Amino acid sequence: MALAGLSCAALGVLVVAGAVRLPLAAMLGDWSVTTVRAGDRVSTIEAAVASVVLSVAVVAGARMLWRRMRALAAATLEAACLPGRGRLVVVEDEAPDAYALPGLPGRIVVSTGMLDALDEADREATLAHERAHLECHHYAFVAATHLAAACNPLPRPAADAVAYTVERWADEHAASACGGRRQVAHAVGKAALATSGHRPRRRLPDAVLGLLGRLGRQRNNPLATAGPIPRRVAALLTPPPTSSPPLNLPLLPLAGAATVIGSSALCAFAAAHDLHLLLALAGAG
Template sequence: MTYVLVLVVLALAFPWGVAPIARHLAGLLGPRAACWVLTAAAVLLAGGTISALIGLFHVPFLAALEQLSLARVVEVWPAAVPFAAAAGAVMLAQLVLLVRRWLQHRSVLRRAWLSAGEGKGDGDLLVVPGSDVDAFALPGYRGRPGRVVVTSEMLRSLKAGEREVLLAHERAHLAGRHHLLSAVVDLAAVVHPALRSLREALAFHLERWADEEAAAVVGDRRVAAAAIARAALAGGSRSRGGGYPLLSVTSGPVPQRVEALLLPEPQAPRGGVRRAGMAALAGSVLTAAVAALALAYGLHEYVEYAAQQLIGAGAPSGCSGIWSTLHALFGTGAP
């Protein structure tokens, strides 16, 4: 295996090792911080994956950019074209899946706004008549501000104090722009399959974030827990494609959320050992993600340097040093 290939494999393999670290770190933090950690990790790891693929894909094209014969590059590194073709195919598939996923997001949002058009209410609240039991945060769309959409049947299923929890929960989603965080991680998960676990973890912590905000508004964690449990029982726990774009009080692992609300308000970890552990985990996530980007950039720089050196050689007899350089890079001997 050549040195360049090792760099690329490491960059593409990083997310499999870093995603569990990011999830564990999120579990040590409060809901708000956990959401930002998971989002940042997903963005960095997806960026590293794309950078590695781009670096591998453009190797043969350096020949044209540097006015070097592609045949000469293939002579030095025979696997350059197959690897570039594979990277190009993967990136094309990623692009198709990203566009498809984004269109799905927009379609769900458009249909939700159409269904909410029957609702009535003041301010940010829309009450939709019907027998369905549902409630969700509806992000802004085409200049219209975000709304909290609640069915009349859901309101009838809850007590007065529980309705306040429900509305506070959905308003927390809108105020925190949670749909954007969910969308970013959802799209990042299309880039690399290892990031799907971050999407699931983020959905849970976003609901926990809104749960804590709702509990703070009503000033009673037990009432908040009861409201979420009753709403879930009335409407049925559901998943909305990773939480985007409709964030609902009944989505996610409701039992774990209720259990967390029955405990004291989460505090930042204390103690030197815990702080050191968190710092180590956070450093691992950031270091691994940045390393993936650095490896991809290094691939570009190494290949470009080799191409420039080869152009500057002038004659085959003077290329022994260049072939040594290429041998170090690609594991290939001189012709």
């Protein structure tokens, strides 16, 4: 989100730098066009290209925001209209399905077909997984990264990774609640097999519910080309991490991300500051 916002801010500075060179803008702002053109190296072509790119980014971000707000509003309405007042809602449907529905309050929807496909231990693990989606607001993480990816193509791999990681987050939450990673792995695999031959009838897109996830290919990884379910099961069958999450984070990607975001912030601030000083000088002259 920071990278997308800062990149749009930098493009906005370029657009403004090109606009202040116009005689009409100089007349409205009461500054000298000659001084601005002499002190500003941004060409009209650069400003025009920045204007087109910024327009595309703003329109794409607005469309994504509007679609996601509509979807979340529909989810909230559907959650309020479901029968009962408890968090768990069982619907009569032969097609196996289970998902977390964000709302006020959020609901966990499970079909009778899914309940019939799972035993008691698997049901407990599945419900703990869906509770994690609601309690940790995973739909907000997915929505934020998708919005950033719509405004800037660079975070798109991160958006796909976040959509997958929230599923792993919910898996680990369920493992802690149920006391067994192997049990959660069994429930994930069993639920996936149950739903493989059926198409869910839910009306909301999966991305709103935090259910999608694709992880980019990794070298020397036999699961690199596998789907999210095999990767989740394989991760649950490995030993749990022995250190706290902050100590497990890779330092090189974090340093690279911090460098990119910091450079973007520095460039946007420096460009805006220089433009401000130039306009102040042109106005004084």
